[in-house]
Amino acid sequence: MSQEKIIEILSNINEPVLNTDYVTLDFVKGISLNGKNLTLTLGISEINDEIISQASDEIKKEFSKLMPDLNIKELKFVIGVTEHKDEKKNSVMPGIKNTIAVASGKGGVGKSTIAVNLAVALAKEGAKVGLIDADIYGPSIPLMFGINKKPGVTKVGEKSMLVPLERYGVKVMSIGFLIEEKSAVVWRGPMASSALKQFIGDVVWDDLDYLLFDMPPGTGDIQLTLSQTIPLTCAIIVTTPQDISLADARKGYVMFERVNVPTMGIIENMSYYKNPDGSREYIFGKGGGKKMSEEFNVKLLGEIPLNMKIREGGDSGSPVADGGQDTELTEIFRKMAKDTIREINLMNIKSSADPGLVIEI
Numbered sequence: 001m002s003q004e005k006i007i008e009i010l011s012n013i014n015e016p017v018l019n020t021d022y023v024t025l026d027f028v029k030g031i032s033l034n035g036k037n038l039t040l041t042l043g044i045s046e047i048n049d050e051i052i053s054q055a056s057d058e059i060k061k062e063f064s065k066l067m068p069d070l071n072i073k074e075l076k077f078v079i080g081v082t083e084h085k086d087e088k089k090n091s092v093m094p095g096i097k098n099t100i101a102v103a104s105g106k107g108g109v110g111k112s113t114i115a116v117n118l119a120v121a122l123a124k125e126g127a128k129v130g131l132i133d134a135d136i137y138g139p140s141i142p143l144m145f146g147i148n149k150k151p152g153v154t155k156v157g158e159k160s161m162l163v164p165l166e167r168y169g170v171k172v173m174s175i176g177f178l179i180e181e182k183s184a185v186v187w188r189g190p191m192a193s194s195a196l197k198q199f200i201g202d203v204v205w206d207d208l209d210y211l212l213f214d215m216p217p218g219t220g221d222i223q224l225t226l227s228q229t230i231p232l233t234c235a236i237i238v239t240t241p242q243d244i245s246l247a248d249a250r251k252g253y254v255m256f257e258r259v260n261v262p263t264m265g266i267i268e269n270m271s272y273y274k275n276p277d278g279s280r281e282y283i284f285g286k287g288g289g290k291k292m293s294e295e296f297n298v299k300l301l302g303e304i305p306l307n308m309k310i311r312e313g314g315d316s317g318s319p320v321a322d323g324g325q326d327t328e329l330t331e332i333f334r335k336m337a338k339d340t341i342r343e344i345n346l347m348n349i350k351s352s353a354d355p356g357l358v359i360e361i
C-alpha cells in the first residue's frame, strides 16, 4: 500500500533536467521501507550539487505534504539513462538503451581517441558502456585499451556467442582481437558490414546504457551502409579546427542526415596547445568546431587540447579519462560524458513526445 502511494507521488514529481516525472522516465531505482523510514534511490540526468539539491528539496516537500508520517532517511541519486525508443533498435539489440556513432569525415582526427576516452568517462559516471571498434580495416581499440587477448566464447541456447573483453568498466569488441592485423585490409565492404553485424548480434552485451561505435573514417559506401545497418540513436562528429577537416566533418553530418540519424554533438580535437605558462597556441586554427556547431545548430561537446599525455595514454592502453595522469584532461572528458548523458536524455524525451507525422482525413 505505502509502496504504491510512494510510486504515485513520484509519478507527480518531475526530474528537474528533463521536466518529466520519475516514473515515466523509469528513474525509480529503489524503494526500501523500514517501518516509517524510507530509503529512495532515483535516477537523475546530471549528478551535480545544484541539480541534486533542487531535486531533493522538491521530493522532500511533496512527501512531507502527502505522506507526513514518513521519514525520508536517505535519498540516493544515481545516473539516469533514458532509452532511445526505436523499433529497429529494439528488435536488433533489445538490451541496449542507446547507440552512438563516433565518426569523422577523415582519418587521423582522433576519432578512436575520443571514442575510447568518452566510453571510459561515461563508465566512470556510472553508466553501463560497451564499445565496438567498427574500423574493420584499422582497428585501434586493442592498443588503446591495452588488451591483447581473445574474447571468450559461450553458448546461449544453441548459439555460440562471443564474450566481450572488459577494461576500465567498458565492454569492448574489436576485429583486432580476432584476426591478424594485415588480413583485414583485403576484406571487401560486404564482409566488413557482416563482421559488424556479428559484433552486434553474436556478442553477449547484456544490458547497456550506451553502445559506442568507433566508426571507420570517411563518408563512403561502407560508412553509409553501416549507418543504415546499425540502428543508431545519434552521431558525434569529431573534427580538428582547420577548414579542410571541417569540410569533411560537414560531409559526415550530411551523411547521417541522409539516413535520419541526428548528430548530437561536435567535438573539436587538437583545438589548442597549452604552453607551460598557461597560454594557448592554436596550431590548427581556431574556433572551427564552434563555427560548425552554430552552422548546424548542434552542441559543441568539447574542445580537446593537443597534449602528449593523450597520445601516450592511447599508445600505452591507459586512457587519460581514467584519471591518474592529468586531472585537467580527465576533467575535460568527464564534462563531455556528463553533457552526452544529458543531451541524449533530452533527445530521447523530445522524440518520444513528438507525435511524428499526423495525417488528417
Ligand SMILES: Nc1ncnc2c1ncn2[C@@H]1O[C@H](COP(=O)(O)OP(=O)(O)O)[C@@H](O)[C@H]1O
Binding pocket: 104, 106, 107, 108, 109, 110, 111, 112, 113, 114, 140, 217, 269, 270, 304, 305, 306, 307, 308, 310, 311, 312, 314, 315
Ligand atoms: N588531442 C590529442 N593530443 C595528442 N595526440 C592525439 C590527440 N588526439 C589524437 N591523438 C593522436 O593522434 C593519432 C591519431 O588519433 P586516432 O584517435 O587514432 O585518430 P582516428 O581514429 O581519427 O584515425 C593517435 O596517435 C592519437 O594518440
Ligand SMILES: [Mg+2]
Binding pocket: 111, 112, 113, 135, 138, 140, 214
Ligand atoms: Mg580510428
